[in-house]
Amino acid sequence: MVLLMIEVETKLKINNIKRMIERISGLKGEYKGEKTELDLYFDHPDIRIFRSGSALRVRDANGVCLLTYKGPKKDDETTSREEIEIGIESAREMRKILAELGFYVLCEVKKQRKTYLLGDLIVTLDEVEGLGEFIEVEGKASNDAEYKEKKNEIFMLLNELKLSSEVISKKSYLEMILDEKRLNYT
Numbered sequence: 001m002v003l004l005m006i007e008v009e010t011k012l013k014i015n016n017i018k019r020m021i022e023r024i025s026g027l028k029g030e031y032k033g034e035k036t037e038l039d040l041y042f043d044h045p046d047i048r049i050f051r052s053g054s055a056l057r058v059r060d061a062n063g064v065c066l067l068t069y070k071g072p073k074k075d076d077e078t079t080s081r082e083e084i085e086i087g088i089e090s091a092r093e094m095r096k097i098l099a100e101l102g103f104y105v106l107c108e109v110k111k112q113r114k115t116y117l118l119g120d121l122i123v124t125l126d127e128v129e130g131l132g133e134f135i136e137v138e139g140k141a142s143n144d145a146e147y148k149e150k151k152n153e154i155f156m157l158l159n160e161l162k163l164s165s166e167v168i169s170k171k172s173y174l175e176m177i178l179d180e181k182r183l184n185y186t
Contacts, residue, residue, distance in 0.1 A: 006074065006141040007083040008150040010158065011169045014133050017125045021114070023161050024123055029116040037061045038110050040095060041174050042103040050106060054081075055174055058098070060091040061113075067094055070172075077165075078151065079172050107181075109173045121150075121157055131176055135163070 014020055042056045043049045049056050053072035059065065064087075071082040088094050095105070110129040115122060124136045137157055139150035155165050171179070 005083055006080060006143075006147045006150075007070070007138060008078065008080045008141050008147055008154060009136060009138040010078050010154050010165075011134055011136045011172075012158075012163055012167055013169060014125075014135050014163075017114070017127070017133050020125055020135055020161070024116050024118065024125075027118055027157075027160060029118045029123060032115040032117055034112065034114045035062045036110070037113055038091075038108070039173070040091070040105050041107045041109070042098050043106040044103060047106065050174075050178075055172065056098075056103070057174075058088070058091050058094050065089065065091040065094070074147065075151075076170065078154075078168065079170070080147065080151065107174050107177050109177055111173070118157060119153075121153060123157075126173075128173055128176075130180060131173065134169075134173075135161075 038060045040058045041050075042058065055068075055070040057066075057068045057070070059068065066085050067088050068083060068085040074080045074082075112127040114125040116124070120139060122136075122138045124138070126134045126136060128134060137154045139154060141147040141150045158165050158168075169176070
């Protein structure tokens with residue numbers, strides 16, 4: 001099944017996942033489990049997808065595989081964007097198909113992810129290899145009116161979790177890792 005939606009998302013660097021688990025539990029967050037996610041981001045040799053602010057990703061989350069296209073960001077406050085996602089049988093075979101079409105792996109992001117549900121918002125606590133610990137709060141919207149409502153809900157939840165919206169990362173994990181690689185090459 002193909003899902004087309006607006007992914008309304010914020011991401012903040014944190015330094016104590018255990019403390020955040022306590023805060024989420026205090027708000028009656030429902031624990032949904034933990035998994036390892038390996039994300040491979042693909043692009044053309046001229047990196048036109050990344051330069052447009054978009055992303056093409058193959059995710060393997062404990063054997064559940066997805067192909068995702070993320071469009072350009074919708075605002076300067078969050079990492080919200082339109083998203084198209086389909087289930088695939090094999091990340092390895094999808095990688096071969098993309099390579100045959102001229103795509104290459106731009107970046108790999110590996111993370112250990114704990115997921116919670118707070119109302120209709122998904123809260124994940126991520127330990128991202130090479131980057132550290134993060135909290136991500138995400139909601140889904142099907143139009144711009146819902147997008148604005150969901151964004152407000154997310155900011156209210158951040159306040160309840162005692163997190164400042166002023167420290168929200170404007171960058172995706174892909175952008176952060178590519179920034180780290182550039183710093184290490186200079």
